[in-house]
Amino acid sequence: MSSQLRVAYQGEPGAFSEAAALACFGLSAIPVACTSFDQVFNAVEEGGCDYGVVPIENSLAGSIHRNYDLLLRHTLYIVGEYFLNVQHCLIVLPGVGLSEIRKVISHPQALAQCEHHLHALGEIETVAVNDTAGSVRLVREQGDPGVAAIASRRAAEVHQMVILIENFEDEASNFTRFLVIARQSIAPESAAKTSIVFTLRNQPGALFKALSVFALRDIDLTKIESRPLVGKPWEYLFYVDFSGSVSDPAVRRALQHLEEYAVMLRVLGSYPLHQANGTPSS
């Protein structure tokens, strides 16, 4: 058996998820491209990959509930997080100048995030494709100098294409938070974060009481989000992240205390903090 780590991600080489996977595990890891998030979770659960790296929230687009659903459906744990600053490049075939571009292709979210910069280029047609890295591959394969792609720096490198404009995104503060998932949970000893999911009875003040288990112990929340459960009018989920590790007795007591009160509580994992430049700590 090889000692190289296999890390599953959704997308193709050059995708932002691949960049996050490499940033977390280094260049010696083998990034394994999957066509869907389901495949990423299955690859880790069935042992084909050691880890998976999936986006969980974006500063502009919000939380990706689908990946929370997959966390609940599988018996996997969060063992790390990574904040990736999403920087888009306008990418062309070698030798192409700005004035030649008539059409720009990319994932619809990338096109939307570069809307103002695209307008500034004048009369240009935009066409949505499945993903950002794939748009660079398409431009290379089709060989039409009038077509540009929007994707990461790495996607340009992977396909040996040219970056015409860097930081093409309209809003510089665009980050995606990725989670690292594994079959075994960990209990970090130093600065850590813990993610949980729980449901409560539908009573006035229910959430206030639930949060008291953290407030009483001065445990800082770093994320809270309610999610209505469609078709179950009396149930809804809460996603909460807080500072601290399950290795800390106060955290364990808070969770025991919450368990008494919650209808369902699942600890998704404790993991070391990733403090990205400019992202909030709490």
Place this chain on the structure above:
Amino acid sequence: MSSQLRVAYQGEPGAFSEAAALACFGLSAIPVACTSFDQVFNAVEEGGCDYGVVPIENSLAGSIHRNYDLLLRHTLYIVGEYFLNVQHCLIVLPGVGLSEIRKVISHPQALAQCEHHLHALGEIETVAVNDTAGSVRLVREQGDPGVAAIASRRAAEVHQMVILIENFEDEASNFTRFLVIARQSIAPESAAKTSIVFTLRNQPGALFKALSVFALRDIDLTKIESRPLVGKPWEYLFYVDFSGSVSDPAVRRALQHLEEYAVMLRVLGSYPLHQANGTPSS
């Protein structure tokens, strides 16, 4: 001046946003297609349209932070909400059978939401396009019987195309919540909901104290979401919806109480509850 209401939405005729606009204002209203969310907000603010209808959260994809940002950037108010059950149809040219389909086009989110059903069709290429309604228009314009689209029932009707499979989505409980925005706020007297945005000092227990203003008055929260402010490590936003209207003295007192404590507080609006089938009330 015409007495017909003009209602701005993002997309083209047959879009889910257009369906939400028509459901809110009836068939006598004039839906006004806009190419971006920014245009929807501008159309309402500048008076070209009476109302705007924008998606704010989806049960699978999460909150659309971009539209929260636009609410904060404009001086507009939420005056209504609408829960739309997202039902996808597999749409083809007249006379086409299931066995002829080789390619399916739609918005990437729609393709993802129908992934399992698409797999069940066998070897089929999927191609992403800008929006669901536009995919139906493309299939009609191109006239290739081997290509199908995924979109709403109404998109099929608008383009006089045929629905081959209804309820093509993998998960039936897929709903999008839309907000109705206007230049003037309202203060409903009966069953209502109020949406606010606020920021707090970064202190342990800050959120717990903020929520006490509602718990003390038995005011039910229907949504809570924290959003980190990138580049401002000590600030973050909270989005909270709660039961009740600013016409209720208890709600006004809770908001005054919160104002003492919050760094920033903005009341986005009070509006009548929309109780969709199967969506949670609290």
